[in-house]
Amino acid sequence: MKNILIPTDFSENSLNAIRYAVNLYKDAVCNFYILHVEAEIDNSESNLNNHSTVINVKKTSINRFLKDIVNQAKKEFTKNKKHHFFTIANNDSLINAIREQVLLKSIDLIVMGTKGVSGCTERTVGTNAGNVITKVKCNTLIVPENAKYVVPKKIAFPTDFSINYNIDTLQPITQLINEYKSEIELLHISKKDLVLNESQQRNIEYLEDYFAETEHSFHFLTHKKMENAIEEFVISKQVGLITMLAKNLNYFQHILFHPLAKEISYYKNIPFLVLH
Template sequence: MKNILIPTDFSENSRNAIKYALEYFSDVAVNFYILHVSNKNLNFKEEPENISDFSSEMQTVQSTSALLKEEIRVCQQLSKNQAHAFFPLHENLNLVEAIRKQVAEKEIDYILMGTRGTSKINRSEMGSNTCDVITKVKCPILVVPEHAKFSGIKNIAFLTDYNCIYRNKVITTLSDTLDTHQSPLRVLHIRAQNTGLTASQTDNKGFLHYFFKEKKHSFHFVENKDLEIGIQDFAETWEISLVAVVAKNLNFIQRLLLRPALKSVSYTANMPFLVLHE
């Protein structure tokens, strides 16, 4: 049984991320925790300034509760797996603190987040928080762009510079992902033009080959002054459905996922990223 945490701001993007999660884990027994985080702390131990303020706060709580119930109802309707269970969560902490708390308490295996979206409550963009969660919460995060639609996981790309030996948690999570969808792994080396591997990089590549020797995998490299274009060409050529990257490679994540520099790059519209933590 896996435990999956999905923050929601009740936007269309959040609901799309939930739909993606239900299909992504369609054949897996899962406890789905649907979490809404309010923007401000509501402290009922203090006297409200007036009846109007108290009434407004109560309406906000009631509205959130109703929206969470509706979200759970939709999830139950969309799910085709009887081994899927859904639980609503509401926190008045900031987003990172709330997610950290739930990851610890619920023993969360994956966090699933949409990258953009306009809230029905506060009109904010959830995507603006994604980088904070990636860097400050030590849990695998599946990041789902707002236009992503699940159509199976044909191939998984793992971006690496071969500059470190990946620890067991990274390898285990990546291996679990490959097993879930019976997908081949395409290890993609990002390198500068006209440069070869050092002895250390060659060793680290060898370790990856050893770790995944029982699974279908292959090694590739992209050598392009426009990293985004190189990744897009690779994704199209190899029918990549999911890109995995280690959280410490924040430069990759920022350039490829959160703030692509080239408007001509389209993969961010539909390519989910799996961010791994050591």
Template sequence: MKNILIPTDFSKNSKNSIRYALDLFQVTPCHFFLLYVNVEGSNFTEKPAYEFGTNILVELEPKAINQKLNDLEKFITSISSKKEHHHFTTIREQGYFLSSIRKHIQEKEIDLIIMGTQGASELKEFFTGTRSGDVITKVECDTLVVPKKAKFQGFKQVILPVDFEMAYDDATLNKIANYITSDKAHINLLYVTKSPIPLLEEIEVLQKHLAQRLSEKLMNTVSFHRVVSRKVEDGVHSFAEGLNANFIIMISKDYNLFQKLFLDTTVEEVSFDTSIPLLSLQG
């Protein structure tokens, strides 16, 4: 059974990430942990809510949050079709956001975190891109970022940006294979470069080798593409739009793809700007 952690702020976008998760894993046995963390979300540094005395979050917490959690359970029941292989646990706690995430990853052996982007709760702006970016870059767990209004309609065109300075081991490729279960999906290996000069022979060898290894792991068509762009996020976005892609997979090991090749770019920029669900895998 897959253990999935879904932080929630009860916003529409947060609920959409739950809906996306249920559709994505509709035939997979899962235990979904829905986590609400009562924190002050407007500051750049994390502070536990109880430091703010009569802060509105604290005043509304006991009764209002319980009601919101009950409403969330009803919402899940209404869209889950009561699948016997789906189990749900709601968690409410007060404290640090990332600390809570890390704690539950360890305690509940979480396989995947699913988060929405650009959400805002009725109590306080909380579930922002910064939060999902923090989880991607500061928490060691695979993370799926679901943009606002994204709907799961199966995978047809999947983009995998590649960094040939990073080794892709079998464990990482097996992770990709576990998510891409439909043989109808086309896997597009995307190499973004700043210069249009011909690729080095060793790079061409590496891309052919990676495509071959992926083809052995997946029953999918795999192709290699090169895009010239000053910034990797611009290259990914333009390619994704032209392809009408509906899923992006990124390997976040050491963040090599962004920090080594494109110094001024981070995985956060891509996750915040894209309108396509993005899966960040720990390599």
């Protein structure tokens, strides 16, 4: 049984995240928790109406929208009778609301839609998604607005081999690989020729051993710009999913929060699985 939390603001973007999640786990037993977070209504919003009446009307509308989303998901996205949907409305901050549900519902995965735009600057993920993956310690799948579900036969795993890996952290990748018979492409990108230190070499050996029973390969690329290298790699290998470890700070910050050139498009189409 997987417990999956999907925040929604009722946009097409967040609906696409639900669609993607349901398809990715189409054969699994899942509880999908659809969460909407609405800030507390200020007294000034009530105008001529009674404040409590305004709150009740808004709550009724939110509950109706949540119910409509669940009905649409059941009708259009899944035929699996073992997919169960639950709705949650919360008036706390987004981060607090998500943290609370992660604990209460034993959430395995958060799935968030993103437009990949922060202010006027193109970035891999938007503000809300960025806050969740940095402030909530839970595996998070980021689904770009233009992402369409395809079986993830190729999974890219950018890493600098500088951190210690463990079975618990890597397990979500293994589950997807086993489910879809995917191949994992471990990718290192540097601006100059790589010279591995002893720690990096040990970590590579660990990954070699861990993925020994699955299709995998290591790629060492030299490129001035990491985002361009990833773009070329994603296209050439027909990558369907990018995964990375949150504690791999060097790659994590650069790939997810670095301003991107207009010609870079992978972050608009390819989902990111961030592991904690």
